[in-house]
Amino acid sequence: MTQITNNITDVLVIGSGIAGLQSALDIGDSGYNVTIIEKSPSTGGKMISLSKVFPTLDCASCITTPKMAAVLHHPKVKTMTYTEVKAIRKISDGFEVDVEKKPRYVIEEECISCKKCEEACPVYLDDEFEYGLGVKKAISIPFTNAIPQLPVLTESKCIRCGACAKACPKDCIDFLQEPVSMTIKAKAIIAATGYEIVPMGTKKEYSGDTLLNVISSLQSERLLAPHGPYGKVLRPSDGKIPDNIAYVQCASSRDKSIDVPYCSRVCCMYAIKQAMLLAGALPLAEITIYYMDIRAFGKGYEQFYAQARAMGICFVKAKVAKISEDTEHNPILRIDRQEDGSKPQDQTHDLVILSQGILPTRKDFFGLDVALNEYGFIQSAAPTLSPALTNIDGFFVCGVARGPKDIPDTIMEAGSAAMEAVNYIKGKM
Amino acid sequence: MTIDNNKVITEQIKTMNAQKGPVSKELLEYYKETQKVQKQILETIKETQKTVPEIAAQTKIASEIVLWHLTAMKKYGKVEPILAKSGYLKYVAMHTEAKA
Numbered sequence: 244m245t246q247i248t249n250n251i252t253d254v255l256v257i258g259s260g261i262a263g264l265q266s267a268l269d270i271g272d273s274g275y276n277v278t279i280i281e282k283s284p285s286t287g288g289k290m291i292s293l294s295k296v297f298p299t300l301d302c303a304s305c306i307t308t309p310k311m312a313a314v315l316h317h318p319k320v321k322t323m324t325y326t327e328v329k330a331i332r333k334i335s336d337g338f339e340v341d342v343e344k345k346p347r348y349v350i351e352e353e354c355i356s357c358k359k360c361e362e363a364c365p366v367y368l369d370d371e372f373e374y375g376l377g378v379k380k381a382i383s384i385p386f387t388n389a390i391p392q393l394p395v396l397t398e399s400k401c402i403r404c405g406a407c408a409k410a411c412p413k414d415c416i417d418f419l420q421e422p423v424s425m426t427i428k429a430k431a432i433i434a435a436t437g438y439e440i441v442p443m444g445t446k447k448e449y450s451g452d453t454l455l456n457v458i459s460s461l462q463s464e465r466l467l468a469p470h471g472p473y474g475k476v477l478r479p480s481d482g483k484i485p486d487n488i489a490y491v492q493c494a495s496s497r498d499k500s501i502d503v504p505y506c507s508r509v510c511c512m513y514a515i516k517q518a519m520l521l522a523g524a525l526p527l528a529e530i531t532i533y534y535m536d537i538r539a540f541g542k543g544y545e546q547f548y549a550q551a552r553a554m555g556i557c558f559v560k561a562k563v564a565k566i567s568e569d570t571e572h573n574p575i576l577r578i579d580r581q582e583d584g585s586k587p588q589d590q591t592h593d594l595v596i597l598s599q600g601i602l603p604t605r606k607d608f609f610g611l612d613v614a615l616n617e618y619g620f621i622q623s624a625a626p627t628l629s630p631a632l633t634n635i636d637g638f639f640v641c642g643v644a645r646g647p648k649d650i651p652d653t654i655m656e657a658g659s660a661a662m663e664a665v666n667y668i669k670g671k672m
Numbered sequence: 673m674t675i676d677n678n679k680v681i682t683e684q685i686k687t688m689n690a691q692k693g694p695v696s697k698e699l700l701e702y703y704k705e706t707q708k709v710q711k712q713i714l715e716t717i718k719e720t721q722k723t724v725p726e727i728a729a730q731t732k733i734a735s736e737i738v739l740w741h742l743t744a745m746k747k748y749g750k751v752e753p754i755l756a757k758s759g760y761l762k763y764v765a766m767h768t769e770a771k772a
Contacts, residue, residue: 365707377743377747402703403688403695408677417684419688473739475753479736479739481739482723482735483724527758
């Protein structure tokens with residue numbers, strides 16, 4: 244493993260989702276050097292995989308891609324993709340951060356992103372960018388608008404046929420590449436580590452990990468995206484265009500039995516957004532949202548909810564006790580209506596989407612003693628006045644790493660964290 | 673690829689095999705099965721457009737697996753979906769004059 248030392252930066256940003264991108268751009272524009280560490284092969288985080296954003300229904304990719312490109316070309320920002328943070332140490336004048344750059348098995352400086360390696364590769368795999376609905380090759384560029392446009396070889400699935408290397412016009416496949424370790428010295432750090440969604444099988448009663456036509460909200464985002472896996476909204480079991488679709492709200496939030504007792508805040512609005520997009524894509528489909536309460540908390544969100552009702556989306560105040568399926572893989576929901584006192588009923592749908600809750604990405608912070616709240620999100624030291632501050636001097640937080648929130652709040656917090664970091668560095672000079 | 677690089681890659685693959693052992697049997701089986709299934713599906717839709725359930729019935733392959741392979745082959749330009757407003761999309765192998 245190659246070791247590189249003596250990397251120095253003013254601010255290190257961990258994560259390149261919308262929060263990391265925004266804070267890096269703000270710091271770079273203020274004239275300070277920023278290094279972004281991103282564990283995935285592309286920048287963009289979760290937001291680049293979304294279809295549209297609520298309540299404006301603007302294209303998520305159209306908002307994120309320019310920021311991804313701006314970061315890549317910014318003279319003050321260095322982006323290290325496919326790189327993981329291994330350890331963080333607090334030192335007298337900042338932090339020492341050990342990182343490891345994973346091998347792509349491609350010579351990055353030589354690659355011209357022609358995709359000939361991907362075309363030649365004969366091995367097909369599940370595509371994690373499509374959350375398992377799509378397919379990629381063992382060597383592939385992560386997604387259409389990935390930045391940087393560099394392929395990654397999934398070495399564990401490579402059959403070593405050499406087809407990619409034979410097809411490469413620049414001779415830039417290197418099967419013997421190794422991880423590169425390095426230590427970066429930073430005056431301040433911003434944690435923009437985002438979130439994970441609760442795994443599909445967590446709530447056993449919903450069988451989300453076994454029923455073919457029960458999918459997650461992020462999978463549904465991909466079905467609705469213009470470059471989605473199927474090119475149209477189809478259900479995964481047999482490719483049928485669904486006529487009858489249901490959303491199950493609070494599918495893994497507000498539930499002490501699975502250790503996610505808090506509200507994930509954005510599920511109501513993204514479900515309403517997706518329902519409206521589905522109504523546009525499939526005008527004849529019946530769309531039902533089973534909910535406990537609707538949380539329409541932001542500017543224009545209540546109107547958005549009212550608009551969804553006006554479009555004919557059916558809102559049923561009911562708890563879903565269990566999900567099973569019939570012989571044709573149609574999901575059957577056992578629902579308990581909460582308003583009319585009727586007995587539990589079974590409702591059959593073509594496709595069911597679980598509005599999965601949000602989890603913090605980490606329970607530890609690379610050896611740094613960062614205070615977390617009771618749910619595992621980073622605890623702000625001054626939530627009302629300066630939400631970006633943490634218990635560690637020079638270590639700031641923004642976005643969902645601090646708790647569930649929507650995109651406008653995330654971007655606002657990213658700007659706040661950037662300014663806190665800049666002020667902190669100025670104060671040290 | 674240049675002749676020199678051909679030698680480099682051959683050497684690299686030899687080194688990989690020496691360092692990590694040969695490619696696992698499971699992975700090779702998976703690869704062969706994938707190729708076989710895709711060939712079977714392409715054969716089925718070479719001349720006639722078909723839906724996923726129709727292909728599944730003819731090939732005796734589970735419909736979710738048929739859809740997975742059609743998704744793969746659509747992405748890499750081997751099949752083309754014929755758009756429909758309801759029901760099922762039909763798929764056809766590319767570069768053929770398939771009957772509707």
